Amino acid sequence: MSSRRGFLKAASALAAGAATSATVGATACAPDQSAQANRHDAGAPRARATGFNRPALDALGDVMLPASLGNDARRAAVTAFVTWVDAYEPVAEEMHGYGYADVRYLPSDPAPAWRAQLDGLDRLASKIRKTSFAQLDATSREAIVASALRDAPGDRLPSPLYASHIALALVAHWASSPQAWNLALGAQVSPNTCRQLNDGTRKPLPFAPTAATGGKS
Amino acid sequence: MKRQAKTIETDILIVGSGITAALMAAHLAEHTTRQITVVEAGKPTTPFAERTRARERYLAYGESPWKQDHLDDQNAFGTTWGFSPSMNVGGLAMHWGGVSPRYSPEDFRLKSLYGVGDDWPFTYDELDPFYQEAEERMGVSGEQGPAALDPRGKPYPLPALAVNYNLQQLQGWATKAGIATWSTPSAKLSQAHDGRAQCQRCDTCYPVCPSGAKYSPDFTWDALVKTKKVTLLTESLVRRLEADPKTGRILRATGNRTDAAGEAFTITAKTFVLAAGFVWSPHLLLLSRDAAHPNGLANRSGLVGGYLAGHRNVNAYLRLPLELYPGINVQHSLVSKQFMRVPRSARYFRHDLRIWESSVGREPRLRGDDGAPLFGDAMLADWTQRAKGATARVRGYYDVIPDRDSKLVLDAGHANRFGDPMPTVAFKDAPESAALRPWQEEQLRELFRTMAKAGGGEIFRMQNSNNDLGQEHPTGGCRMGTDPATSVVDGWGRAHEHENLWVGGAPAQVSASCCNGTLTFVAVGLRTASAIAKESSA
Numbered sequence: 001m002s003s004r005r006g007f008l009k010a011a012s013a014l015a016a017g018a019a020t021s022a023t024v025g026a027t028a029c030a031p032d033q034s035a036q037a038n039r040h041d042a043g044a045p046r047a048r049a050t051g052f053n054r055p056a057l058d059a060l061g062d063v064m065l066p067a068s069l070g071n072d073a074r075r076a077a078v079t080a081f082v083t084w085v086d087a088y089e090p091v092a093e094e095m096h097g098y099g100y101a102d103v104r105y106l107p108s109d110p111a112p113a114w115r116a117q118l119d120g121l122d123r124l125a126s127k128i129r130k131t132s133f134a135q136l137d138a139t140s141r142e143a144i145v146a147s148a149l150r151d152a153p154g155d156r157l158p159s160p161l162y163a164s165h166i167a168l169a170l171v172a173h174w175a176s177s178p179q180a181w182n183l184a185l186g187a188q189v190s191p192n193t194c195r196q197l198n199d200g201t202r203k204p205l206p207f208a209p210t211a212a213t214g215g216k217s
Numbered sequence: 218m219k220r221q222a223k224t225i226e227t228d229i230l231i232v233g234s235g236i237t238a239a240l241m242a243a244h245l246a247e248h249t250t251r252q253i254t255v256v257e258a259g260k261p262t263t264p265f266a267e268r269t270r271a272r273e274r275y276l277a278y279g280e281s282p283w284k285q286d287h288l289d290d291q292n293a294f295g296t297t298w299g300f301s302p303s304m305n306v307g308g309l310a311m312h313w314g315g316v317s318p319r320y321s322p323e324d325f326r327l328k329s330l331y332g333v334g335d336d337w338p339f340t341y342d343e344l345d346p347f348y349q350e351a352e353e354r355m356g357v358s359g360e361q362g363p364a365a366l367d368p369r370g371k372p373y374p375l376p377a378l379a380v381n382y383n384l385q386q387l388q389g390w391a392t393k394a395g396i397a398t399w400s401t402p403s404a405k406l407s408q409a410h411d412g413r414a415q416c417q418r419c420d421t422c423y424p425v426c427p428s429g430a431k432y433s434p435d436f437t438w439d440a441l442v443k444t445k446k447v448t449l450l451t452e453s454l455v456r457r458l459e460a461d462p463k464t465g466r467i468l469r470a471t472g473n474r475t476d477a478a479g480e481a482f483t484i485t486a487k488t489f490v491l492a493a494g495f496v497w498s499p500h501l502l503l504l505s506r507d508a509a510h511p512n513g514l515a516n517r518s519g520l521v522g523g524y525l526a527g528h529r530n531v532n533a534y535l536r537l538p539l540e541l542y543p544g545i546n547v548q549h550s551l552v553s554k555q556f557m558r559v560p561r562s563a564r565y566f567r568h569d570l571r572i573w574e575s576s577v578g579r580e581p582r583l584r585g586d587d588g589a590p591l592f593g594d595a596m597l598a599d600w601t602q603r604a605k606g607a608t609a610r611v612r613g614y615y616d617v618i619p620d621r622d623s624k625l626v627l628d629a630g631h632a633n634r635f636g637d638p639m640p641t642v643a644f645k646d647a648p649e650s651a652a653l654r655p656w657q658e659e660q661l662r663e664l665f666r667t668m669a670k671a672g673g674g675e676i677f678r679m680q681n682s683n684n685d686l687g688q689e690h691p692t693g694g695c696r697m698g699t700d701p702a703t704s705v706v707d708g709w710g711r712a713h714e715h716e717n718l719w720v721g722g723a724p725a726q727v728s729a730s731c732c733n734g735t736l737t738f739v740a741v742g743l744r745t746a747s748a749i750a751k752e753s754s755a
Contacts, residue, residue, distance in 0.1 A: 066597040084277060093281040095424050101297040103287055106278060146590050155584040161278055175581045181544060184604040191544025192276060194417040200381035200545045
């Protein structure tokens with residue numbers, strides 16, 4: 001769609017990880033003095049405890065996120081996802097623009113359903129392999145997740161907030177980060193981060209290894 | 218005992234606090250010594266200090282950075298494409314994109330040049346100084362296009378936002394297609410200016426700029442209030458203007474606070490200015506009907522609420538044999554006015570053209586071509602392949618001639634807490650536009666096909682505006698003109714029937730061109746402000 005609403009959805013899909021990164025300080029907006037007065041802690045909703053089964057979530061991260069990132073980067077991506085889920089404010093006002101006059105609200109908390117899905121992976125592992133999801137070998141984990149995603153709609157990664165399954169939410173959250181885009185593009189573009197204006201006139205430099213990407217470029 | 222309504226006295230009352238109101242107030246504050254009071258129905262906007270955080274939450278979740286920027290019971294209905302329920306200090310322009318093209322000279326002489334629509338009561342050249350003033354007050358960064366396509370009296374106040382790497386590639390492609398393009402003029406600072414920061418490509422201009430590089434009206438209000446040049450009353454809804462039945466002069470504005478107490482107020486003034494946009498300005502005039510003005514104020518012509526104007530678009534995504542890096546500066550674009558400045562032909566057609574980088578079609582996938590889920594490195598490898606190449610987005614807004622019955626009316630089926638009927642809006646093309654629409658849209662589609670071919674690319678998605686829901690960058694409802702029988706206000710924005718009532722900006726416009734309208738709304742408002750200032754100091 002050419003609508004601004006469509007644009008917002010697309011921007012959201014591109015950007016959730018960017019914001020999480022900014023929150024943890026990796027690619028925070030680095031405005032000059034006039035914006036330095038901008039407080040980063042203003043209006044933050046109280047974090048909620050989502051209570052994910054972390055070993056299972058890490059194991060899910062091992063399935064969904066590229067192994068080439070390295071273990072540390074994958075754990076960091078899972079932590080960023082948990083941070084993002086924890087800070088979600090259910091039914092907050094959605095951004096409205098042109099194109100519709102009604103005020104819309106974000107969805108209710110997706111965390112309970114995602115917790116249940118994670119628990120479901122664990123239960124299924126116990127049922128068919130007599131062990132926890134986290135203890136499964138990589139092939140078995142992938143088979144279980146593939147089964148869970150069999151009926152997931154569409155062939156595109158969704159916007160993480162609207163993901164129908166926690167596996168999709170996790171990978172979509174990572175894929176929306178500037179680091180993931182840099183990896184895919186092989187270049188230092190860092191979408192949705194605040195950058196020097198005139199650096200944009202040059203061809204982006206090749207993507208350099210960083211700790212956040214497990215040394216991959 | 219009925220409580221006496223609070224009464225405020227002022228010289229100039231401005232209704233509304235959006236972008237036109239803010240810059241009109243700034244002009245008036247500099248050019249008169251009159252006391253200026255501004256009333257805004259909504260609340261103060263999100264403070265600048267909170268915008269980095271608001272941006273982060275918008276990016277993370279799609280949360281509105283402008284919470285509580287609306288009144289739940291004060292809204293418009295009908296074909297409201299282009300309308301926003303935003304009602305707070307700064308209005309919709311708190312989340313505009315900052316795109317600031319001028320209309321072209323032809324827009325002001327459509328009837329004379331093309332035999333469609335109506336001429337404006339002034340020319341482009343007469344508006345040029347007010348365009349310049351608007352650009353200077355907002356801090357517009359722009360590139361002078363070819364003089365024949367992009368006439369202007371003086372240079373832009375700030376250098377252009379640079380044509381970035383992606384746009385350089387796209388500009389080469391457009392040139393091959395025979396199209397002259399340049400950096401889209403934007404109210405985003407290419408260098409620090411007036412206490413505001415240089416743009417940092419944060420790419421959230423719409424809906425929130427964290428650095429202050431993008432102009433928003435709160436900057437002007439903050440300065441005017443701090444220096445005590447205006448009094449800004451928030452959460453105050455003007456519900457009626459009252460006119461002297463004999464002279465027609467507006468005597469007072471009455472209304473209620475929109476907070477829980479809802480206290481009534483009255484404001485007396487010498488001069489009244491409606492700068493509340495294309496919905497709320499005519500709405501207030503219609504609400505203000507009385508025995509002497511049974512159809513509403515300023516409405517002897519029956520045209521208050523009429524001739525709502527806007528434009529529609531055709532939009533396409535193309536794959537091109539280039540190497541682009543989506544995300545360098547997604548919200549910046551190339552613009553062309555080549556198709557706005559056209560000679561008269563058998564069939565009327567004018568449009569703008571914008572070109573952007575895009576990530577559409579280059580995102581990661583859930584499934585591979587075989588339908589199986591992609592995991593981990595397989596997903597990344599697939600994404601890396603998909604990310605190569607280039608997607609361009611192109612869009613043309615085309616001009617729509619408004620019908621007299623393209624209008625806003627009071628709708629008794631919807632009322633606010635005070636029982637006032639809300640507006641219902643129904644856009645309607647003039648017959649000449651309605652007849653041309655399919656052909657015009659096909660012309661745009663054909664242009665995009667030609668452009669794709671010139672670059673050795675292909676279109677993979679193309680669609681028209683998704684509306685018969687309304688039109689974009691809407692204007693009208695209090696159109697200006699020299700003949701009181703066919704217009705609501707004169708060429709300076711003064712109501713034909715009420716010598717001390719003025720309408721500023723978008724609602725006074727005759728038509729809406731085929732490009733983003735905000736700069737013109739402001740320029741037209743500044744022209745009105747200059748007339749008010751001149752009269753006030755006489």
